[in-house]
Amino acid sequence: MKISAIICEFNPIHKGHKRLIDLARNTSDYVVCVMSGNFTQRGLPACADKYARARHAVRCGADLVVELPTVFACASAENFALGGVKIASMMGAETLLFGSECGDITTLRLTAELLQRPDTNERIREEIAKGASYPKAVALALGLPILDSPNNVLALEYIRAIQRLNVNIEPVTLKRTDNYTATHPKGRYASSTAIRANPEIIGKYSYPFVAEDMNLGAETAFKEYAPHALATFTAEELELIEGMTEGINNRIFAADKSGGYETLCEAVKTKRYTRAKIQRLIFAATVAMTKNEVATQMRSTPHTKVLAVSPRATTLLERADNMTDIVTQRSDRLYYSFANGVTPPTKLQVVEQKLK
Structure with a gap:
């Protein structure tokens, strides 16, 4: 079978x-x-x-x-x-x-092997240190259009x-x-x-x-609800949420929640954090998904x-x-x-x- x-x-x-x-x-x-x-x-x-x-x-x-x-x-x-x-x-x-x-598995396999190399990972870290998001850092480190x-x-x-x-x-x-x-x-x-x-x-x-x-109304409803949910957190509580690193919790805490979801995303977004990343952070906070809980699940x-x-x-x-x-x-x-x-x-x- x-x-x-x-x-x-x-x-x-x-x-x-x-x-x-x-x-x-x-x-x-x-x-x-x-x-x-x-x-x-x-x-x-x-x-x-x-x-x-x-x-x-x-x-x-x-x-x-x-x-x-x-x-x-x-x-x-x-x-x-x-x-x-x-x-x-x-x-x-x-x-x-x-x-x-x-569409070519051989090319994908070879690229995956490049990503495993220590020198590639070092270049990725260097690009992130310059302010690039992780996907952009990977693309810059390898210099391959496949990663676009x-x-x-x-x-x-x-x-x-x-x-x-x-x-x-x-x-x-x-x-x-x-x-x-x-x-x-x-x-x-x-x-x-x-x-x-x-x-x-x-x-x-x-x-x-x-x-x-x-x-499609579910997305609209979530976008209306999420900013109100985030307004109940302190900066310290946000720091415990999955994905909150490098002070991004402080940006979310300081951002105006009264302007709605789109305004919140734009206020928090930086060169290092993609829009998708910001949306995942907002989701994680909205459902109280903590770093410790995620780490436990990843190991099991x-x-x-x-x-x-x-x-x-x-x-x-x-x-x-x-x-x-x-x-x-x-x-x-x-x-x-x-x-x-x-x-x-x-x-x-x-x-x-x-x-x-």
């Missing part, structure tokens, strides 16, 4: 994702998707809840969809990949498929995670033909970014059943939750039932008590409830 894994957000799923799932199905017996929950790597709510997006994945050909815990789903590319690969390995995956702008594309960066982190964990998973990449950051698509495929920005194109680039479940075997399963995947579900790290019951209370132990469960659930 050969299992292929896809680490994903499906925010929302589209025809480019379907192409990746089809490739996985054509080269394996089962396709397992490790998918972020109700919040994404942008530090914002997904465009539909996790159960709806998991159903979409099954309708597009996935056999089993399990949740990537929040601590990984709302993290840097490095930790997003690490958590995803850990769970893919737990599920018995032999192959990991992902899209990349590069976000999905190439994530692809490299998947390869590095496989090496770091020493798991027997073969990475396979499919060339992406859409522009990840473009909001106005050109060509056969559109990115999730473009679809969220232009919901009217769902019919062309995604599927009608996706449109039925879209809830992650717990995951079955979100959706296809009728043909009973064998996979039986395997999941026999694994103590996988919650197969629908109860979110049971899941939160294990998998999202990085935050007080009630805090994360309270925030999610406010967005419904």
